[in-house]
Amino acid sequence: MKRGAIISNGVILVLLFVSSSAVAQILPEDPSKGAQLFVSKGCVKCHAVQGKGEKTGPDLGIIGPDSTQLELATEIWNHTPSMITSMEHEGIARPALTGQEFTEITAYLYFLRFFDKAGDAASGEYLFALKGCNSCHRVSGRNSNGEPGLDEFPRNASPVFLSKAMWNHSLKMMSRMLRAGKTWPNFNGTEMMDTLAYIQTKAKGEEEPSFFKPGNPREGRAVFNAKGCTKCHTVQGEGAKNSIDLGKRAESFYTSLTLIASSMWNKAPEMLMLKIAPQGEVPRFTSKEMADLLAYLYFLHYADEPGDVSRGKKIFSAIGCAQCHGLDGKRGTLMYIDLSKLWDSPPTEIVASIWDHSIKMREATREKGISWPQLKKGEMADLLEFIRTPVKK
Numbered sequence: 149m150k151r152g153a154i155i156s157n158g159v160i161l162v163l164l165f166v167s168s169s170a171v172a173q174i175l176p177e178d179p180s181k182g183a184q185l186f187v188s189k190g191c192v193k194c195h196a197v198q199g200k201g202e203k204t205g206p207d208l209g210i211i212g213p214d215s216t217q218l219e220l221a222t223e224i225w226n227h228t229p230s231m232i233t234s235m236e237h238e239g240i241a242r243p244a245l246t247g248q249e250f251t252e253i254t255a256y257l258y259f260l261r262f263f264d265k266a267g268d269a270a271s272g273e274y275l276f277a278l279k280g281c282n283s284c285h286r287v288s289g290r291n292s293n294g295e296p297g298l299d300e301f302p303r304n305a306s307p308v309f310l311s312k313a314m315w316n317h318s319l320k321m322m323s324r325m326l327r328a329g330k331t332w333p334n335f336n337g338t339e340m341m342d343t344l345a346y347i348q349t350k351a352k353g354e355e356e357p358s359f360f361k362p363g364n365p366r367e368g369r370a371v372f373n374a375k376g377c378t379k380c381h382t383v384q385g386e387g388a389k390n391s392i393d394l395g396k397r398a399e400s401f402y403t404s405l406t407l408i409a410s411s412m413w414n415k416a417p418e419m420l421m422l423k424i425a426p427q428g429e430v431p432r433f434t435s436k437e438m439a440d441l442l443a444y445l446y447f448l449h450y451a452d453e454p455g456d457v458s459r460g461k462k463i464f465s466a467i468g469c470a471q472c473h474g475l476d477g478k479r480g481t482l483m484y485i486d487l488s489k490l491w492d493s494p495p496t497e498i499v500a501s502i503w504d505h506s507i508k509m510r511e512a513t514r515e516k517g518i519s520w521p522q523l524k525k526g527e528m529a530d531l532l533e534f535i536r537t538p539v540k541k
Contacts, residue, residue: 182256189243191253194234197260204234209260215402217254218452218528221499225528228506229520244504247497255450262446264307264341264404271338272346279333279343284324287350293324298350305351308363310344311409312438318416319430332417335410344406356435363436368444375431375441380419383448398448408442452529455495459527460534467521469531472512487535495532 186192191208192201198209215223224231235242245253276282286297302309314321325332335343372378378387384395394401401408420430433441464470473487490498502509513520523531 182252182254182259185249185253186256189245189249189253190240191243193240194231194238204238205231208257215258216450216452217251217258218495218499218532219525220254220257221250221496222523222525222528225499225502226520226522228503229510232507232510242507245500247494247500250496250500250503258447258450261402262405262443264406265338267338267341267343267345269342269345269349272342272344275339275343276346279335279339280325280330281333281343283328283330284321298347299352301347301351302353302356303348303351304355305344305348306356306435307340307344307406307409308435308439308442309356310340310347311406311412311442312433312435314413315416315438316432318413319420322417322420334414336414340406340410340413341404363439363441363443365440365443365447368440368442371433371437371441372444375433375437377431394445395448401445402449403446405442405446408445453526455529455531455533457530457534457537460530460532460537463523463527463531464534467523468518469521471516471518488539490535491538493536495529495536498532498535 186197194202194205196203196207196209199207232242234240284291284293284295288299289297290300291297301313322332369383372381372383380391381387382389382391382393382395385393387393400411464473490501493501510520512518
């Protein structure tokens with residue numbers, strides 16, 4: 149499955165998710181708007197997405213492992229002066245943003261890592277035999293146990309379809325492997341992608357309509373609960389007691405769809421034998437349910453931890469905000485720009501407001517001889533929480 153962002157004649161075609169409940173307050177209702185905004189706001193005039201587009205700025209399809217929404221805002225903030233200079237040099241008008249628009253664009257950028265690069269069919273053929281898949285699945289026709297051949301797989305077989313089919317088949321597969329004395333096959337790195345690439349070369353079955361529908365993280369959380377995953381797993385404190393909190397491992401899910409699926413598959417023996425099978429509750433998934441579940445896990449890392457007001461207050465002073473900005477009618481030491489109007493504002497609205505006033509801020513810092521303040525990892529959430537918290541009188 150190739151990555152889902154293509155820029156052609158100024159248009160980005162993407163498959164995008166809508167929000168999970170864990171991050172519903174910061175995700176747009178229709179994240180596909182983020183792709184449209186990336187073009188309409190002129191971002192594409194400076195930034196490529198996975199090699200497609202202009203290269204004045206960095207390729208935004210390649211985001212570091214810490215790119216939560218506010219960490220991306222931090223990167224934008226730290227590089228704002230150079231961005232403004234580049235736009236002025238290229239004659240590009242600096243776009244204004246609302247908090248909602250910022251949310252939609254950052255959700256789109258965050259989403260890009262989810263799509264896999266195309267696998268290698270030749271390696272996949274070797275892996276298909278190495279992992280023992282060919283002991284049950286022929287290239288064509290069913291085996292003596294009635295297992296389908298690869299020619300019965302849908303022609304558009306996707307990572308979602310493969311993940312669903314493998315999971316639904318896992319308990320039966322485990323029983324046969326135990327009887328045959330075989331080892332459960334693990335998939336690491338690109339192995340599942342390569343195996344899928346090989347399967348796609350042999351698949352001749354009817355196409356799956358759900359392949360074309362992107363997963364919905366919000367509905368994925370509902371699937372997570374409905375299928376009994378919470379009996380064994382916790383997410384951000386909700387779920388089984390004394391279990392591993394997947395929310396604390398959210399960064400490990402900030403990877404491609406197939407790598408998330410591979411991780412689930414590799415843990416299947418433990419889940420089946422120790423948790424699910426003894427209770428006789430082996431959940432089965434439709435392709436849509438699997439797509440939603442994988443999307444939910446992927447977006448766990450998108451939400452930032454709540455900021456701390458006391459730390460934010462120290463940052464506000466340490467990086468020089470207090471020189472120009474006051475709160476509750478108090479003056480800054482160099483000028484007076486009251487920030488109390490931002491009390492109780494959503495963090496993304498404050499970020500957008502800062503961006504919209506960035507040219508004036510750059511001019512002011514130059515005029516007063518102030519260095520552009522730089523933020524470190526995690527400081528944006530604390531700073532915004534301080535700015536948006538009303539001062540107690």
